[in-house]
Amino acid sequence: EEGVKEKWSQVEDMYQQRLDLIPNLVEIVKGYANDEKETFQAAAEARTKASAALRVPGQALTNPEQFRQFQLAQDALSGALRRLMEVVKRCPELKTNPNFLALQDQLKGIEKRFTDERQGFNEAVRKYNTYIKQFPQTIIANMSGFKEKPVLRPGKAQTRQQNGNIN
Structure with missing residues (x-):
């Protein structure tokens, strides 16, 4: 279980x-697309919900x-x-802004590392779940309240980002 918790903390760090x-x-x-208030508001709301979900580590x-x-908050x-x-695609001049480019590179790096961390977490969960189902561990796990842990599945939006479609 400690291995799962350690991997989970790495996933939370990426988020x-x-x-x-x-x-x-x-x-x-x-600064380049001020008429997209709805998009900015949606991003702020999604960030608030995702942040709240991270407050219960x-x-x-x-x-x-x-x-x-x-998972729903992160997918949103x-x-x-x-x-x-x-929006960025509709603002070609934004693609030359060095600050934007630096943030975009950081985001791509985080998404790549997140994919690796998610895979590591899921592997730790699979090992843990398999372990607590084996005899005699299953008896001890049931008596001690150890339960299966869920795997982290990428959502549709996240899958598109991981396929390189974040820019």
Whole structure:
């Protein structure tokens, strides 16, 4: 279980790094596309929900509904980022802004590292889940309240980002 918790904290760190980039990213894009208030508002709301989901570290691992809500909040944030990047495509001059380019590179790096961390987390979960199902561990796990942990699945928006479609 400790291995799963350690991997989960690394996943949470990637989510937090992504959250930290969003305000700066939105501000830069606003300077070039101020008429996209709805997109900026959606990004801010998604960031707030995703941030709230991160404020309960580790609890999502023991509560299936909370884990589902966590994943939904992160997927909504990924979708908001995708829509923000669609705005960028309509502003070619933004693609030459060095601050935007630096943030975009950081975001791509975070998304790549997140893919690796998610895979590591899922592998730790699979090992843990397999372990607690084996005899005699299953008896001890049942008596001690150890339950299966959920795997982290990428949402549709996140899958598109991981396929390189964030710019």
